[in-house]
Amino acid sequence: MRTFANLDELAAAKGEHLGFGPWHEVTQQEINLFADATGDHQWIHVDLEKAARGPFGAPVAHGYLTLSLIPLLVRDIYTVQGLSMGVNYGLNKVRFPTPVKVGSRVRAGAELTEITDMAQGKQAVVKVVVEIDGEPKPACVAETVVLLVP
Numbered sequence: 001m002r003t004f005a006n007l008d009e010l011a012a013a014k015g016e017h018l019g020f021g022p023w024h025e026v027t028q029q030e031i032n033l034f035a036d037a038t039g040d041h042q043w044i045h046v047d048l049e050k051a052a053r054g055p056f057g058a059p060v061a062h063g064y065l066t067l068s069l070i071p072l073l074v075r076d077i078y079t080v081q082g083l084s085m086g087v088n089y090g091l092n093k094v095r096f097p098t099p100v101k102v103g104s105r106v107r108a109g110a111e112l113t114e115i116t117d118m119a120q121g122k123q124a125v126v127k128v129v130v131e132i133d134g135e136p137k138p139a140c141v142a143e144t145v146v147l148l149v150p
Helices: 007-011 028-038 048-053 063-068 070-074
Strands: 002-004 017-020 078-080 085-095 105-117 122-132 140-149
Touching (some): 028 063
Antiparallel strands (some): 085 140, 122 140
């Protein structure tokens, strides 16, 4: 865990890779709960038998499930002290190069690519790469945007 004492210290790390979080196993239960929450019950996610015969050889996580895991995957990479809140401001770019098969382990790496002064604090753009254990290409590459308020 990399700890920044304040926003100025974080700003000084612009352009740096901040580290990697721990591995997280993506389970069928997570996939099913996400399908229920979003109404996306496509067979490649929830029909174990049909998905085993499908193009990926197993059920796969929704791309948006992988994306929604980013807060969990990043929380142990870095922290900024002295904040009253961090607000998800959105995303600049998102890609899903490799599907995440059920039972795969994923982790995130984070790089602070931009930091901008805002009236409320600072806006940070963090490039997050979600890796799949044993796969050459990542599951997700996303530029996350967060407003950090002291």
